[in-house]
Structure formats: structure tokens, C-alpha cells
Amino acid sequence: MNLTPFIKKDGSISLYLQLYHYFRDEIEHGRLKVGIKLPSIRQLSxxxxxxxxxVETAYQQLVAEGYVESKEKSGLYVLELDDFRKEQSKMPKDAPKTTLRPDPRHVIDFQYGDIELDRFPLKVWKKCVVEAMENPIQEVFSYGEKQAILV
Incomplete structure (x- = not known):
């Protein structure tokens, strides 16, 4: 099988994203069948x-999203799409996208660095830090138990 995606090197979309989108679309539309081996990283590059x-970054994204699987010392192979992805691939690309509007009562900003200092429990935080530093030094700088016991 000859897979030769067209890549715009001077485009506004990064090369790895173009490559990722190409393979994702080929898989979603059934042009790359389950079990097909993708070209090696070296060959495609x-x-x-x-x-x-x-190429490796694009392939890693495909693996992370469950489109392909890596078989050690063998390569990357196309996986069967789950039901959600099958439905998504059937939708026309120009279909209107629905957007969820968050309920303002439940919005929490998890962006790093935007701490509301007037609401931050600084005294409690300091107490916890001091308490943690009072433990034997080895415990402070280790990862802790490898297995957690749930009770």
C-alpha cells in the first residue's frame, strides 16, 4: 500500500498536525483498514x-487517541474504531458544531498562575508545608509508596 500524504511545508498548520489529520481521516473514512501497517517513521520522513x-509526534498522537497501536519491533497498526469515533466519522465535516456553555455557578479556572490571593488559604498552606518538611528528610524527597491501599 502506498501512503503519500500531501504536506504543506509553508502552511499555517504544523507539519505533525497535518500528518496526524491525514492518517486520522484515512482511518475514520475507512480508507485505512483495521490491521494495516503504517509506514515506518524513517520511511515516511x-x-x-x-x-x-x-512523524513520530504525529504517530504518538494517533496512538494516544486509540487510532493505531504500536507492536514492539513490528510497527504501528490501525485499530478498529470505537462506537463514538464511528459516529463522529459519519458526520459531515460542515455539520454545525454544538458548543456547551458552562453553568457560571460551576466554573472553576484551573489555569496555572491565576491564583486569587485574597481567597487563597495561605495560613493553611504554610502549615501544611511546614508539617511536610518536619518529616524525615528521605520521605520528603521520595515519591512515597508505589502502591496505595484503599480503605
């Missing part, structure tokens, strides 16, 4: 004249 890191 040479064919497209792009870095191996770019």
Missing part, C-alpha cells in the same frame, strides 16, 4: 522530506 521527530 524520507518520503516526505521531513524530520523523524515530526
Amino acid at each position: 524520507q518520503t516526505l522530506n521531513i524530520s523523524r521527530n515530526t
Whole structure:
């Protein structure tokens, strides 16, 4: 099978994303069948004249999202899509997207660095830090137990 995606090297979308989108779309639309082996990182990077890191990043994203699986010393293989992805792939690309509007009563900002200092429990935090530092030094700098016991 000859897979040669078209990559715009001067485009506004990064190369790894273009590559990732190409393979994702090929899998979702059934043009890449379950069990098909993807080209090796080295082979595809040479064919497209792009870095191996770019190909590897795209492939890692496909693995992370469950489109392909890596078999040790064998390569990457297309997986069967789960029911959610099957439904998503059937939807037309120009279908209106629904957006959820969060209930303002339940919005929590998890962005790093945006601490509301007037609401932050600084005294409690300081107490916890001091208490943690009073433990034997080895415990402070280790990861702790490898297995947690749930009660």
C-alpha cells in the first residue's frame, strides 16, 4: 500500500498536525483498514522530506487517541474504531458544531498562575508545608509508596 500524504511545508498548520489529520481521516473514512501497517517513521520522513521527530509526534498522537497501536519491533497498526469515533466519522465535516456553555455557578479556572490571593488559604498552606518538611528528610524527597491501599 502506498501512503503519500500531501504536506504543506509553508502552511499555517504544523507539519505533525497535518500528518496526524491525514492518517486520522484515512482511518475514520475507512480508507485505512483495521490491521494495516503504517509506514515506518524513517520511511515516511524520507518520503516526505521531513524530520523523524515530526512523524513520530504525529504517530504518538494517533496512538494516544486509540487510532493505531504500536507492536514492539513490528510497527504501528490501525485499530478498529470505537462506537463514538464511528459516529463522529459519519458526520459531515460542515455539520454545525454544538458548543456547551458552562453553568457560571460551576466554573472553576484551573489555569496555572491565576491564583486569587485574597481567597487563597495561605495560613493553611504554610502549615501544611511546614508539617511536610518536619518529616524525615528521605520521605520528603521520595515519591512515597508505589502502591496505595484503599480503605
